[in-house]
Amino acid sequence: QMVSQGWKFFRENFYYFSHVTKTWYSAEQVCVSKNSHLTSVTSRDEQEFLYKIAGELPTWIGLTKAGSEGKWYWVDDTPFNKDSVRFWLPGEPNNMGSNEHCANIKVPSLQSWNDASCDNKVLFICKRPYVQSEL
Numbered sequence: 625q626m627v628s629q630g631w632k633f634f635r636e637n638f639y640y641f642s643h644v645t646k647t648w649y650s651a652e653q654v655c656v657s658k659n660s661h662l663t664s665v666t667s668r669d670e671q672e673f674l675y676k677i678a679g680e681l682p683t684w685i686g687l688t689k690a691g692s693e694g695k696w697y698w699v700d701d702t703p704f705n706k707d708s709v710r711f712w713l714p715g716e717p718n719n720m721g722s723n724e725h726c727a728n729i730k731v732p733s734l735q736s737w738n739d740a741s742c743d744n745k746v747l748f749i750c751k752r753p754y755v756q757s758e759l
């Protein structure tokens with residue numbers, strides 16, 4: 625039934641690289657409609673896989689801020705804490721204009737994350753776990 629059409633497999637997960645631009649939340653809604661979430665990034669290898677496919681165009685990932693303290697968290701509920709890998713561009717996150725609460729992969733390099741306005745429309749990446757029996 626080809627449930628993985630259009631998805632790329634990498635280390636136990638499938639990834640969907642959009643060809644359309646969306647705000648961060650609309651992108652997450654698209655991912656949820658596909659039984660997934662905007663991608664988390666939990667290793668250097670995963671970050672390398674993602675930025676190489678994203679290329680030169682800014683691409684939302686599933687990192688956003690919550691609460692009065694504005695703490696960063698992964699929308700797929702992957703823990704984001706002191707032990708977590710992070711791949712911010714030098715000088716980021718800078719919360720420019722006090723209105724940058726969502727993260728994207730901005731450039732094709734290991735350190736490539738930028739915080740930007742969640743209302744910006746850019747490409748996005750969904751991620752869902754591989755479940756036994758599909759491929």
Ligand code: 2F8
Nearest residue numbers: 716718720724738739740741744
């Ligand atoms: O120089 C870094 C700075 O570049 C842009 O602002 C000029 C980015 N804005 C957007 O991506 C919308 C800032 O987030 C970034 O910090």
Ligand code: CA
Nearest residue numbers: 718719739740
């Ligand atoms: Ca920024």
